[in-house]
Amino acid sequence: MxxxxxxxxxxxxxxxxxxxxAGTLLPAATGMKSLALRDHAQQLLQAIAKDLSTPQSEDDQxxxxxxxxxxxxxxxxxxxxxxxxxxxxxxxxxxxLVAEYRALRASVLRLWTEGREPDSHHVDDMVRxxxxxxxxxxxxxSYFSAHVDQARNLLLGMLGHDMRSPLQTIRIxxxxxxxxxxxxxxxxxxxxxxRSGVRMQALLDDMVDYNRTRLGLDISIAPxxxxxxxxxxxxxxxxxxxxxDRQVDLDVSGDCVGVWDGRRLQQLLGNLVLNAIKYGxxxxxxxxxxxxRDADVLLDVTNAGVAIERSTLERIFDPLQxxxxxxxxxxxxxxxxxxxxxxxxxxxxGGEIGARSDETETVFSVRLPRSLTG
Numbered sequence: 001m002x003x004x005x006x007x008x009x010x011x012x013x014x015x016x017x018x019x020x021x022a023g024t025l026l027p028a029a030t031g032m033k034s035l036a037l038r039d040h041a042q043q044l045l046q047a048i049a050k051d052l053s054t055p056q057s058e059d060d061q062x063x064x065x066x067x068x069x070x071x072x073x074x075x076x077x078x079x080x081x082x083x084x085x086x087x088x089x090x091x092x093x094x095x096x097l098v099a100e101y102r103a104l105r106a107s108v109l110r111l112w113t114e115g116r117e118p119d120s121h122h123v124d125d126m127v128r129x130x131x132x133x134x135x136x137x138x139x140x141x142s143y144f145s146a147h148v149d150q151a152r153n154l155l156l157g158m159l160g161h162d163m164r165s166p167l168q169t170i171r172i173x174x175x176x177x178x179x180x181x182x183x184x185x186x187x188x189x190x191x192x193x194x195r196s197g198v199r200m201q202a203l204l205d206d207m208v209d210y211n212r213t214r215l216g217l218d219i220s221i222a223p224x225x226x227x228x229x230x231x232x233x234x235x236x237x238x239x240x241x242x243x244x245d246r247q248v249d250l251d252v253s254g255d256c257v258g259v260w261d262g263r264r265l266q267q268l269l270g271n272l273v274l275n276a277i278k279y280g281x282x283x284x285x286x287x288x289x290x291x292x293r294d295a296d297v298l299l300d301v302t303n304a305g306v307a308i309e310r311s312t313l314e315r316i317f318d319p320l321q322x323x324x325x326x327x328x329x330x331x332x333x334x335x336x337x338x339x340x341x342x343x344x345x346x347x348x349x350g351g352e353i354g355a356r357s358d359e360t361e362t363v364f365s366v367r368l369p370r371s372l373t374g
């Protein structure tokens with residue numbers, strides 16, 4: 001008997017073994033009824049049987065064995081994809097999802113070969129079946145991973161939103177305590193709270209911005225006529241207060257007025273300067289140069305220190321990256337998103353950002369068109 005016919009004729013026996021195995025995948029399977037344990041297994045097997053009965057070329061077989069077939073025959077949104085989505089929603093992990101397919105492969109082949117002598121179609125059917133299972137696994141993993149990523153990103157988005165209110169309360173209370181002039185101990189404690197609140201707010205902002213990009217959304221901006229010379233001077237004044245032991249110089253030339261989101265560009269500058277402070281030579285100043293040109297404004301943030309290796313420089317704007325010369329390890333509590341977010345802010349303004357490094361200095365350069373249409 002051909003394998004496709006065997007699957008259809010022995011559907012209940014195969015499904016019973018599927019259900020029995022799925023019930024062992026704890027804790028997700030705890031309390032699940034037969035219908036939920038079987039989920040879309042019958043539709044999946046029917047699609048496999050139809051696929052086995054469908055003529056295909058050698059190239060089609062190769063593509064399927066690598067999980068690259070466009071879709072399994074007979075399934076507009078494949079049973080494998082739907083099954084993955086339901087398993088993710090039920091709390092199964094990806095290892096349990098793949099284990100179901102391993103068990104299915106073994107049980108079908110074992111049932112089919114029991115008491116039967118191989119015939120001329122035996123090897124071909126077995127190869128085709130394994131290719132179909134591999135394709136189903138690839139489809140399931142892709143859908144499962146996408147669902148998990150989306151759920152995580154939505155959770156981060158809600159967390160970021162809900163944390164803003166209590167954090168704001170902490171910062172306002174700390175500022176109130178600092179204004180009481182209730183003694184050095186109270187003032188010192190209030191100052192620590194304020195500094196910690198600023199750091200927490202920066203982390204929260206980075207997380208929310210990163211989450212937006214992972215959801216396929218651009219960094220949000222609200223453009224208005226802005227003077228970058230004044231805006232950047234204000235941002236650097238705030239950074240000097242937080243880092244009184246570091247020298248940060250600002251040099252402005254040319255016309256620096258354009259249409260940008262001032263708050264976002266302050267965030268971009270702050271991320272670049274903080275990166276220079278963390279990774280640059282501690283005894284050398286950080287230099288910020290702003291140059292107004294005809295159609296755009298060029299921002300350079302320069303620091304001395306050890307040269308960044310080429311391999312690191314090529315991925316320095318990737319998320320969750322840290323440079324090898326980071327001062328103090330993870331003590332600053334950053335997420336490794338500063339340069340990534342700086343790049344996304346530049347892109348949101350129609351600009352571009354790059355980095356170069358040698359034994360003398362490291363320079364991050366940002367080009368910002370004067371307007372989003374310019």
